[in-house]
Amino acid sequence: MNWINELMKSLSILERMLVFILFAPLAGGLLAGIDRRVSARLQGRYGPPLAQPFYDVIKLLRKERIIVNKFQDFNVVLFLLFTIFSGALFFSGADLLLTVFSLALAGTFFILGGFCVGSPFSHLGAEREIIQTVAYEPMVILMAVGMYQATGSFKVAEIAQYQAPLILSLPGVFAGFLYILTIKLRKSPFDLSMSHHAHQEIVRGITTEFSGPGLALIEIAHWYETVLLLGMVYLFFAFNPWLAIAMALGTYLFEIFIDMNYARFKWQLTFLSSWLFTAVAGVSNIIVLSLMR
């Protein structure tokens, strides 16, 4: 039954990294295509083809390259590289905390990319991105801490092999993670810094000054990030790989559903609600867990 685990064990660390680097953009792009199709259906529209995100990225790569300054390219390339790096660390079974922090570093480069240009829209988007980062980051770290408390290890490989259902000891942490996942996936009501939809916010927020190939790299980084985040959802159900994959996909569909049903929050509400949720669901779960042992 656990051929997924067997497969993971049979590959060496480098091979697992390579598999992630090659296949994650395919999976992430397909998920983005499903997202757009399902979103359209929920709005009563027909929707674009499933491969639409790939068409978009290939088109963007063929557009003229206009860069505002050289730091812009530097930052966006580092954003992509660190996103890939943290994903590769995660899927090779390395330290979960290291993954979380290198993902935060990738986000920092993205913010710097937004700040290094002159456009006020881009600046506003970058400021909102910082607020979002502050809003979601505690919960991401708590997720790693909670998994350590339950399994006694920060290593993804060992957490994935843990036989007892992690979700039963970390329901609050999972709920909190689900809440901030909406921010991380840039879904409504938390798509303050940039939105994928036609009802956009502050022009295009943090990506306002990116065009052509630069924007394509941001999209690709976003695909990698999606796969990495769904991988984190997988860990909560890792005792049964099939259930875990189903739950990861189910979570993604749930996020699309939330995206379609909520209007955008103000930054105050985003910040307050996510910290409140982190405190109530995440922290209390961890306190209970530490009292129980």
Added chain:
Amino acid sequence: MGWFKRSPWVLHYNATSCNGCDIELIASLTPLYDLERFGIINTGNPKHADILAVTGSVNEKSRQVLQNLYDQMPNPKVVVAVGICATSGCVFQDCYNVQGGVDKVLQVDVYIPGCAARPEAIIDGVLKACDILEEKYARRKKEGRWAERP
């Protein structure tokens, strides 16, 4: 493969339209017409756009904005004049402040007549514009540089 044909992103600018054509343009995004099934996205950012859809005639104030938006778009790019006002200025062409159609400022690739232009006509026009995008990209490959800015 025509990649530009598969994902043209539209920037909509209202020069001095009466809003009739604007409403029709937005209507083509709604469930009945659904532009997105062709991969068309309505973007508000010139740096992301491939197609500039202009509604209304051009006057002294809007021509600078129009030129500015066009200059910010990365190549290849096309201009679509939506509605009869954007095409020729229509009944407003003798007004003291009106310069005429969009082609007084920019080189227009597709004209969509109508008052207001029907959503079907707009979709048809945008898809024609996609072919011109492809042509411009092919010419760039042949000549090794983008066409001169007008």
